[in-house]
Amino acid sequence: MTSELMIHDLASGTDTLLLATQTHIEAPNWHPDGDHLFVNGGGKLFRVALEAPELLEINTQFAQKLNNDHGISPDGSLLAISDETEDGNSAIYTLPIQGGTPARITEHTPSYWHGWSPDGATLAYTANRGDGYAIFTIGTSGGPETQVTKGFDHCDGPDYTPDGDWIWFNGEMDGSVQLWRVRPDGSAHQRMTDEDSVNWFPHPSPDGRHILYLAYPAGTQGHPAGKNVELRVMPAQGGKSRTVTKLFGGQGTINVPCWAPESGKFAFVRYCA
Numbered sequence: 001m002t003s004e005l006m007i008h009d010l011a012s013g014t015d016t017l018l019l020a021t022q023t024h025i026e027a028p029n030w031h032p033d034g035d036h037l038f039v040n041g042g043g044k045l046f047r048v049a050l051e052a053p054e055l056l057e058i059n060t061q062f063a064q065k066l067n068n069d070h071g072i073s074p075d076g077s078l079l080a081i082s083d084e085t086e087d088g089n090s091a092i093y094t095l096p097i098q099g100g101t102p103a104r105i106t107e108h109t110p111s112y113w114h115g116w117s118p119d120g121a122t123l124a125y126t127a128n129r130g131d132g133y134a135i136f137t138i139g140t141s142g143g144p145e146t147q148v149t150k151g152f153d154h155c156d157g158p159d160y161t162p163d164g165d166w167i168w169f170n171g172e173m174d175g176s177v178q179l180w181r182v183r184p185d186g187s188a189h190q191r192m193t194d195e196d197s198v199n200w201f202p203h204p205s206p207d208g209r210h211i212l213y214l215a216y217p218a219g220t221q222g223h224p225a226g227k228n229v230e231l232r233v234m235p236a237q238g239g240k241s242r243t244v245t246k247l248f249g250g251q252g253t254i255n256v257p258c259w260a261p262e263s264g265k266f267a268f269v270r271y272c273a
Contacts, residue, residue: 004270008245011264015245019053026252027068028267030260032076037267040066059099068255069112074120080113092125105142114256115159124158124167135169148186157201159257168202179213192238201254204236207263211236214254225251231268248272
């Protein structure tokens with residue numbers, strides 16, 4: 001199976017191949033400088049320059065079992081990773097953007113990073129503390145965690161709006177997986193989609209105008225790989241979505257924030273034989 005790292009241009013509606021590799025890669029992040037991406041593969045993290053695209057491994061030292069939940073601080077100086085090397089379950093760490101020794105942030109596992117507050121002070125993540133997966137937040141230096149969502153069968157994919165006023169996430173309730181948003185203090189839960197599709201991983205654009213998300217066919221359980229899926233965009237304040245591209249993918253396609261800093265493009269991964 002070939003992994004294809006793609007860039008979608010909203011204005012033209014075109015998909016451009018940046019890198020094709022036999023390494024199974026996932027979950028692109030776009031650095032705030034705009035000139036390179038990060039992806040994971042085989043438990044490692046890689047940098048991909050736009051001008052000369054190749055997989056350049058980041059030194060994560062002891063952390064060698066990374067999953068696809070990783071991202072970049074708003075100022076571009078730090079990486080957040082989710083790794084299971086120490087405990088056998090995923091914990092969240094931060095490390096310098098160029099690589100280095102990971103500093104553990106979450107004491108409890110499993111914890112999967114998904115969002116960074118615009119002021120750089122807080123991380124949002126999904127975690128299971130014994131009663132199913134919910135959305136939590138924690139300071140970037142660690143400390144006590146705060147549960148933000150309750151009453152859902154499953155929650156995942158939290159990502160902050162650029163003004164920091166909302167956290168978007170996908171939430172399962174009564175057999176339907178839709179997109180929701182919530183205030184960072186856990187108040188004002190609002191359902192933002194009502195579709196037959198199974199909707200995951202909402203990502204607000206940096207300019208605050210759009211929400212990008214992954215739509216699985218109706219009846220899909222969880223967020224599997226190897227499915228015919230759609231990437232859709234909807235207005236940030238709610239409203240009708242539109243499909244911008246169709247692909248073979250799912251798990252690994254857009255698990256984490258993937259917008260270009262100027263908001264006109266986003267990166268994703270698709271797979272082909």
